[in-house]
Amino acid sequence: QSALTQPASVSGSPGQSITISCTGTSSDVGAYNYVSWYQQHPGKVPKVMIYAVSNRPSGVSDRFSGSKSGNTASLTISGLQAEDEADYYCTSYAGGSTYVFGTGTKITVI
Amino acid sequence: QVQLVQSGAEVKKPGASVKVSCKASGYTSSNYYMHWVRQAPGQGLEWMGVIDPSGTASHYAQKFQGRITVTRDTSTSTVYVELSSLRSEDTAMFYCASEEPGTAWFDPWGQGTLVTVSS
Numbered sequence: 701q702s703a704l705t706q707p708a709s710v711s712g713s714p715g716q717s718i719t720i721s722c723t724g725t726s727s728d729v730g731a732y733n734y735v736s737w738y739q740q741h742p743g744k745v746p747k748v749m750i751y752a753v754s755n756r757p758s759g760v761s762d763r764f765s766g767s768k769s770g771n772t773a774s775l776t777i778s779g780l781q782a783e784d785e786a787d788y789y790c791t792s793y794a795g796g797s798t799y800v801f802g803t804g805t806k807i808t809v810i
Numbered sequence: 811q812v813q814l815v816q817s818g819a820e821v822k823k824p825g826a827s828v829k830v831s832c833k834a835s836g837y838t839s840s841n842y843y844m845h846w847v848r849q850a851p852g853q854g855l856e857w858m859g860v861i862d863p864s865g866t867a868s869h870y871a872q873k874f875q876g877r878i879t880v881t882r883d884t885s886t887s888t889v890y891v892e893l894s895s896l897r898s899e900d901t902a903m904f905y906c907a908s909e910e911p912g913t914a915w916f917d918p919w920g921q922g923t924l925v926t927v928s929s
Binding site: 801 | 847860869872873905914917921922
């Protein structure tokens with residue numbers, strides 16, 4: 701159960717689009733359409749942004765979108781805003797009622 | 811209002827055990843899976859384990875096998891995680907998080923409980 705691999709940091713300018721990758725294996729990301737993404741501001745509790753690869757919970761901006769290809773899932777934030785600056789984590793179901801988180805990506809709005 | 815309220819901060823010595831609670835209110839928590847996730851200072855999120863809605867089945871990350879026990883008291887809508895043989899590397903914020911069966915996403919989350927392991 702190794703952590704899913706995410707880039708440590710991604711930066712972008714306001715209004716830009718950025719994409720965060722989340723690479724797993726054929727036993728987790730590649731095997732199930734159960735990838736979710738969480739946003740965490742410093743000192744705050746994680747908040748779900750995307751579930752089941754590409755679905756947005758009620759209340760989450762449509763600037764956030766998700767996709768998956770093979771063993772890699774992606775989160776795209778379009779129209780980047782200052783408030784999007786935070787840490788983002790992917791997670792995937794890994795079989796046997798277990799889950800695995802990604803290593804986390806720090807998004808900086810420059 | 812759906813809410814998960816966790817017990818207060820803990821300070822433990824190496825080798826000891828800690829038990830953190832998570833009480834649900836505002837919904838029928840016994841219909842939901844409850845997960846535990848931890849986050850060491852300045853580090854990422856780490857999935858620890860889960861208990862099913864009835865409290866009869868728990869599953870754990872391989873890393874914690876033998877040291878972790880997740881239990882559930884459906885009469886009080888409270889879930890517990892107990893971690894034994896604590897070491898300094900276990901210092902972390904512990905979060906509980908709810909999952910509606912079959913959805914595989916976590917919401918809501920508890921406010922977090924800081925567990926500090928220090929001699």
